Amino acid sequence: MSAAGFMVGAGINTFESKAQPVSSSYDIMREVMKYRKIDAHAHINFSPGDVDKQLDFADRLGIEKLSISRPITGNVGTHEEVIKHNDLIIKAIKSHPDRFIGFFTLIPTFAKESLEEIKRCVDSGMSGYKGYLQVKVNDPSYYPVIEKLIDHKMICFMHAYSGIGRGGYRTKYGNLYPNESTPEDFIDISTRYPQAIFQWAHLGAGGDWEYQCKALKDYPNIYADTSGSNNAGNLIDYALKYFGEDRLLFGSDLSYYQSVSKILAANLNESQRKKIFFDNYNNLLRKGGYNVA
């Protein structure tokens, strides 16, 4: 008979003796709700009801605020699409100012239009920038955009990837997307603009996070969000070793359960959890006055 009171078969796992006592003190939902959280990598889309759906996940997991963006993901993109996507975010932050922090998107090759769009988005209450893979983050077309972000003390948050054999640095195997920003691209631009704040997107998006952590270790103005569907067992502990406890930002990228569980399961102390779930990101937002009270 096992400790749980059920009989099992014979052999090595006969369970004939009492199992070691197990405490029943771990309450995961109590742990989940114990920490204030800002999701540094969230999205909404154009589907009816999507805002409510994302907020429902956030409520379920005690996520207080979500930094939302809607980059153009399906094609090369036009500036008209940029405006449409940013309008979606403006509408959301105005309807839910207590829950959403808005990040605008751009295609920097539309140079003049992009600078005008930054002004429009800042005036509309946006708090930062989210770029996708139309242009690499270190492309010269980004320079005026990043200089504006520096002026506004805003985060330059970029989609990013590196994976052996798929995209990024092992080009002999072929890139998934030619303009996807790699660690080396981030290093290049962060060195050019040491006063800028860069957010490496989704360590858990499936790329080679070990490579990413090692590559970005020595660049203090590059922060990494921990979002993505991959909640590899040692990801957070490994990232902590390279980024340190002040440069990791909690994020979901719509993978809500993994985003929270990977932090809770990691070998972090209370202070580190608070920093990653909330304080680190809020401190970055605070530089421009976009922080949560």
Add this chain to the structure above:
Amino acid sequence: MLLDINAHVGHWPFKQLKNNSCATLLERMNKFDVEMSVVSNLNGVFYKDTQAANEELFEEIRSDKRFKTRFIPFAVINPIYAGWQNDLERCDKEMDMKGICLYPLYHDYEILDPACVELIKSARDRGLIVTFSHRIVDSRQRSWMDISKEWSMTDIMPIIKEVPDAKYFVVNAANSIMLSDEDTEILKKTNMLFDTSGRNISNLGEMIKRYGKDKFAFGTHSPILDYLGGLLRIESLRENEADELTKQLLRSENAKRLLGL
């Protein structure tokens, strides 16, 4: 109580794993109040002779009396490698393993290979559970020496249709578990469980509605995935999605039913 139907010990050749021994897994179990774990040896994915991995697991569990009551060992069997019938006999009768893990993508055979069908029928006749995984690791972060293919539920359905009266665990459901209405009905009649570790268990409340509350069980896919994702999916269900009795089914009772505990 919590019973994890999807844990591993052993090594992954392309990346260092943590908490990948019985001793360290037991520490995780104690920390998070998991009473028992189904455990298999990842080394069996890569050994040509998978029985060596099963022997390793057997010896490791036998090495510490605490392990006997906490671990439920599953064997890794490759049905296209010589001697699997003898290996299965020993794993079942001498090592008292309660199920088998099959890795057709890694061991390079089709799921309807006659040898695989024969193995599963033999497992069925012995009352052993058959485990398939959508993937072991995320192929996006794979080594250049690793495989790139992953499975979804449609890849596993052919063998379930072929041997519908076997017992199955489908673990780390990283990809789609959506099926046609016809296959959904077949699956609902099958004695099987999805574990809750996979990323595609993204809305467990809706999935329970579709497949039934008897079709899911707590799993970690430890140490490949973080230890708590599968638990969080269960415990964050609201009352209107899963009442306390349903949560008990998910935490341990469904697993106990299939394991015959």
